[in-house]
Amino acid sequence: MADLGAFPITRKWPAKHPDRIQLYSLPTPNGVKASIMLEETGLPYEPHRVAFERNEQLSGEFLSLNPNNKIPAIIDPQGPGGKPLPLFESGAILLYLAEKSGQLIPRDPAKRWEAIQWLMFQMGGVGPMFGQLGFFHKFAGKDYEDKRPRDRYVAESKRLLAVLDRQLQGRAWMLGEDFSIADIAIFPWVRNLVGFYGAAELVQFAHYSEVSRVLAAFVARPAVARGLEIPKSEG
Known part of the structure; x- marks a missing residue:
């Protein structure tokens, strides 16, 4: 059995099954990338x-990881x-788990780089832009009288949705017929934008029929449905 005692984080979150991958997370758009990937691969x-309500992400134990x-x-x-x-950053975790399991990333080198390309598109564009829109639309930023910051992120989010919509035309998933880490990276953020952030009308989501179609297929996958709820809420 593996000995994880050298990792301080295990003092705060003891491992009942130290032979298994230890996941430290919350069901946020970035967090569920890892849980969905783990559910899909069966690792x-x-x-x-x-x-977060107890600021555990700022604890010394978590910061050690x-x-x-x-x-x-x-x-x-x-x-x-x-x-x-030990590994952090959701994109790096997706790539690592894909390599470890031999799943959800193409073996063909050109297709593999296509998958990585769309993963980086999410990491550098979709996540930051949708997240800023969420701040200015749902959280503290909504009280700002000056709506120019919000409108800047609305415009950029619409542009990104249009990019996705064009890519998905005639395709079941981002890369074509095969579900991949690109979909696992992107669609939790799309779901959050129109769901938790309540920004569907603001970004005119109804105009992006291809994105809507694939989002519905994404959340209908059993492993995705499980991963979206992990880790479970307390109580």
Whole structure:
């Protein structure tokens, strides 16, 4: 059995199953990338909830694993060379789990880079822009009298949705017929934009029929439905 005692985070979140991948997360758009990937691949894992309401992401134990105090983060007790591997950043985790499992990333080198390309599109565009729109539409920013910051992110979010809509024309998923890490990266953010952020009308989401179609197919996948609820809420 793997010994994870060298990792301070396990003192705050003890591993009941230290032979499994340890997931430290919340069901946010970035957090569920990891849980959906784990559910889709079938890799054994143990989830731990990092409670933002108690600022657990700022605890010394969590910072020992991710100095950037963001979720998700993982420890794989059977990492490269059979040694435990700590890892943070959701995009890096998706790539690592795809490589470890041999799933959800094309083997063909050109298609593999296409998948990575769309993963980076999410990391550098969709996530930051949708997240800023959420701030200015739903959270503290909604009280700002000057709506120019909000409208800047509305315009950019609409532009990104249009890019996605064009890419999805005639395709089941981002890369074509095969579901991949590109879809796992992108569609939790689309779901959050029109759901939790309540910005569907603001970005005229009804205009993006291809994105809407694929979002519906995404949330209908059993592994996605499970991953969207992990880690479970307390109580």
